[in-house]
Amino acid sequence: MALEIERRFLVRSDAWRSSAGPGQALRQGYLAASAEGVTVRMRLRGMKEAWLTLKAAADAVGLIRHEFEYPIPVADAEALWDLAPHRLEKVRHQLDCPGGDWVVDCFQGENAPLVLAEVELASAQVDLVIPPWCGQEITGESRWSNAVLSQHPIQAWPLEDRCRFGWV
Template sequence: MALEIERRFLVRSDAWRSSAGPAQQLRQGYLAASADGVTVRMRLRGSDQAWLTLKAAADAVGLVRHEFEYPIPVADAEALWDLAPHRLDKVRYALDCPGGDWVVDCFQGENAPLVLAEVELASAQADLLIPPWCGEEVTGESRWSNAVLAQHPVQFWPEEQRRRFGWP
């Protein structure tokens, strides 16, 4: 069974850009999402790669999830995008940082100007050196999951919540 072990952080500066690889445009459509964290999504990267993914919680804190991901034809992904009731767009950058597979997601559209960092780890007990450009850890906080952001974009959060993060 495939497991994803991931920690997530708000990003507080652009210092990560010096370690960033090329930009990858991602579109994610959520076909189903349950209150207990089971999601079914399609993802398109650019115009030439697509996947169907099912995720479900594997622990009580949101650090470990079951993840089943399968390549699908781009035409199928485009059709699923049209059917998806909740969607989001973001630009992803893979980073050359120690301690795991780091990416930074710069959200677009109704989730701009949100920027999140994620690191995939080999184990839940792995030591992690957190880069100084990372801010608050949001691992396991559901409002920061992509599935929830697709349903409840940050631009529709109450003004006092947006201001807390320095957003208009």
């Protein structure tokens, strides 16, 4: 069974850019989501690659999830994008950082100017060195999941919440 072990952080500065590769445009359409955290998503990377992904919680804290990902034809993904009731767009940067596979996602549209960092780990017991540009850890906080952000983008959050994070 495929498992994803991932920690997530708000990003508090642009210092990550010195370790970043070129950005990759991603479009994600959420076809189904349950209150229990099961999601079905299609993802397009540019106009060249596409996947269908199913995710479900595998622990109580949100660190470990079941993840099943299947390549699909780009034309099918475009059709699913049109059918998806909830969508988001972002630019993903791969990072050259120790401790795991780090990425930074710069959200666009109604989720701009949100910037999140994620690190995929080989084990939940890894002693992770968190880079200084990472801010608050948001692992397991559903409000920050891509599926929830596609339904409740940060530009629709109460003004007080947006001000607290400096997005106004």
